[in-house]
Amino acid sequence: KKSSPGPIIFCQERVGLHNKPFKMYKFRSMGVQSASKEQKAWTVHNDPRVTPVGRIIRKTSLDELPQLFNVLKGDMSLIGPRPERPLFVEKFKEEIPRYMIKHQVRPGMTGWAQVCGFRGDTSIEGRIEHDIFYIENWTLGLDIKILFLTVFKGFINKNAYWYHDTIRIEGTLNITKDKEGLEAALKLKRVVDAAIDALKRDRNLPDSIRD
Numbered sequence: 001k002k003s004s005p006g007p008i009i010f011c012q013e014r015v016g017l018h019n020k021p022f023k024m025y026k027f028r029s030m031g032v033q034s035a036s037k038e039q040k041a042w043t044v045h046n047d048p049r050v051t052p053v054g055r056i057i058r059k060t061s062l063d064e065l066p067q068l069f070n071v072l073k074g075d076m077s078l079i080g081p082r083p084e085r086p087l088f089v090e091k092f093k094e095e096i097p098r099y100m101i102k103h104q105v106r107p108g109m110t111g112w113a114q115v116c117g118f119r120g121d122t123s124i125e126g127r128i129e130h131d132i133f134y135i136e137n138w139t140l141g142l143d144i145k146i147l148f149l150t151v152f153k154g155f156i157n158k159n160a161y162w163y164h165d166t167i168r169i170e171g172t173l174n175i176t177k178d179k180e181g182l183e184a185a186l187k188l189k190r191v192v193d194a195a196i197d198a199l200k201r202d203r204n205l206p207d208s209i210r211d
Contacts, residue, residue: 009066014083017106022075024083025066029058061150067109079143080108081131082119092124102131112142115149 010028013021030049050058057063070076076083081102084092093099113119113130134142 013086014107015086015089015103016075016083017103019089019100019103021086022070022083024076025069027057027063027066029053029055029063061110064109071109075106077106077108079110079146080106081111081134082114082127083107092128096125096128098132099128101135102128105135110146110150112146115146115153 008028010026010030011023012026014024016022029051067076071078089099111131112134113127116130118127118130
């Protein structure tokens with residue numbers, strides 16, 4: 001509030017399960033805007049609307065924490081495709097094949113597309129490809145992997161747009177071509193895979209979870 005007068009919590013209409021609109025909460029990371037500008041504007045790299053504090057909370061995804069209230073209300077899940085504004089839903093459903101499939105499940109605070117680098121001003125087509133992959137290949141292990149990656153990447157990302165230049169690994173995971181980023185991402189992937197394998201080997205876990 002010191003760097004940008006206005007409310008701390010930002011509320012915005014998004015489209016959720018079965019195309020139903022809902023109010024999604026975030027910590028405000030930008031200056032207060034008029035409703036017409038806020039609804040139409042797309043966040044870009046080095047966006048001048050982002051406040052100094054906003055840059056920090058956006059880097060670490062801390063601005064998304066108020067969405068836990070949306071999870072408690074049943075509007076969202078912890079993991080799932082990220083919800084979009086109605087204006088962009090109408091636009092993308094005409095431009096991107098199978099776009100509306102993402103609305104067959106509850107939207108999430110984080111998702112497969114986000115941990116694979118599709119957050120911020122990145123490819124919408126790539127985002128939807130990963131959202132559909134998640135929906136069609138859901139497992140508990142995949143959810144655990146996404147949670148691990150969300151926690152680690154939320155704190156190690158240099159910024160929310162670190163993944164503009166990407167390559168494909170194992171047909172699904174996209175990571176940066178930057179040498180340092182590539183090594184860090186591969187190391188993190190090995191750690192997460194080892195953790196998942198350890199969970200599967202734990203004989204004290206029920207078979208449904210181990211599978």
